[in-house]
Amino acid sequence: MKAVSYDRFGGPEVLHYLDLPDPTPGAGQLLIQTIAVGVNFPDIRERLGVYNKAETRVGGVQLPQVGGLAVAGTVVATGPQTSVPVGSRVVALMKKGAYAQVAVAEEPLCAVVDEDADLRVLAGFAAQAACAHLLLQASTTLRTGESLLVHGAAGGVGGLAVQIAKVLGAKPIIGTASTSERREFVRALGADAAISYDEPGWTDQVLELTSGRGVDVLIESIGGEVFEQNFDALAPFGRYLLLGSSRGPGEPFAPRRLMTKSQALIGFYLPVFYDRPELIGNALRFLTDGLKTGQITSQVDEVLPLNQAAEAHRRLEGREVRGVIVLDPTIES
Incomplete structure (x- = not known):
């Protein structure tokens, strides 16, 4: 699979688009072919090493890492002890690994969505x-x-x-x-x-x-x-x-x-709430339902190919984005 990874902290230039092995879902996990990947400020803070500073008291990340925490796409494989069928469309949160063509998510951190749901909007707004x-x-x-x-x-x-x-x-x-x-x-x-x-x-x-x-x-x-x-x-x-x-x-x-x-x-x-995944699942379902009924509105400011993740980070850091910016692993620049 193609993915965006970094092996040192720094500016957007540390993000590299490269080939990595496809992940394998374990017990209670779904393998998702990503159609949209959300770009969020925590992704930037992780890339900068902010969470690895002692004063932040949040534990940090281990390098190298494929960053990102929000995706939407199609389930292509499942591990044992799962109930979501292959072929389902889902929105999911994860601790890392979203900036990739294929991502693994814990089933309780996912919400199944309708076939006509706007996956770009869901991925873009899932974390927020x-x-x-x-x-x-x-x-x-x-x-x-x-x-x-x-x-x-x-x-x-x-x-x-x-x-x-x-x-x-x-x-x-x-x-x-x-x-x-x-x-x-x-x-x-x-x-x-x-x-x-x-x-x-x-x-x-x-x-x-x-x-x-x-x-x-x-x-x-x-x-x-x-x-x-x-x-x-x-x-x-x-x-x-x-x-x-x-x-x-x-x-x-x-x-x-x-x-x-x-x-x-x-x-x-x-991230503390990953220990209470049912609460995150409830939140994602609330978002899905709210978008469907029109009670929640949203705006995707821009969609970029996955290989332009560094540019997405630059624009988000520069406050150039009014709504959200989304990466699409299915298109090439």
Whole structure:
């Protein structure tokens, strides 16, 4: 099979398109002929060696590696103890190995999809949608009528969190974004309001939108000074979901302050959920159903051949992609 692998950390130039032996599915595994491969920021962080730094505390990766964590395609072989028939079309997540013409996935990390499903969309959004769904239905349970604040709501995970929350009946749903254009996009996704976290007094806007109470659930991806400000926007019994810190970790946090309003601070890291594969499978099925009914919308910005994975990484790192970028192993450049 053709695959994209790297044997050292660095820029996109370390990615090599080469021939590797086809993998063999083991017990509980499916062998998937990939039709579409999602490109995600964790792929880039792995390639850079970010996860191999001691301070990230997430274990790292072993080299050489075929990277990537999301595919969609056709099942061409199965291992023992599986129930999905050969010939089924599936979307799947995996810890590694997606950047290839053939990939192995654990069956519980897959969702069977209809013959007419858009595999490029599914592969492109699978990881982001899984994160959003797991945040709202596994790390916590967002209930009908509860309020939600999503930072970075114009981004991949944030935008899907807005749409999923809408399906779940949350209200109000408040998104933050950095520009007026991106805030308009957030409202178009279904948010009841979109604000800027860089404006003085933005937490007052949140309180006004929630009748002075604050939000029940908050998804944090900014960090820095915004981390501290968020507590002014969080309701009693509120759940604060920590997804990322694009501005850095900020000042040290005293955990006992959570006691004053019986609040919870919950960390999130997708690979941990591979130990609970049924939750990822549920998330993928939710995405599949939402796309089918039109409750979840999506945009594939560009499709490139698999052998242009390095270029896909360059464009994603350069913030040149509005939706998602997908690799197609079935086409040549």
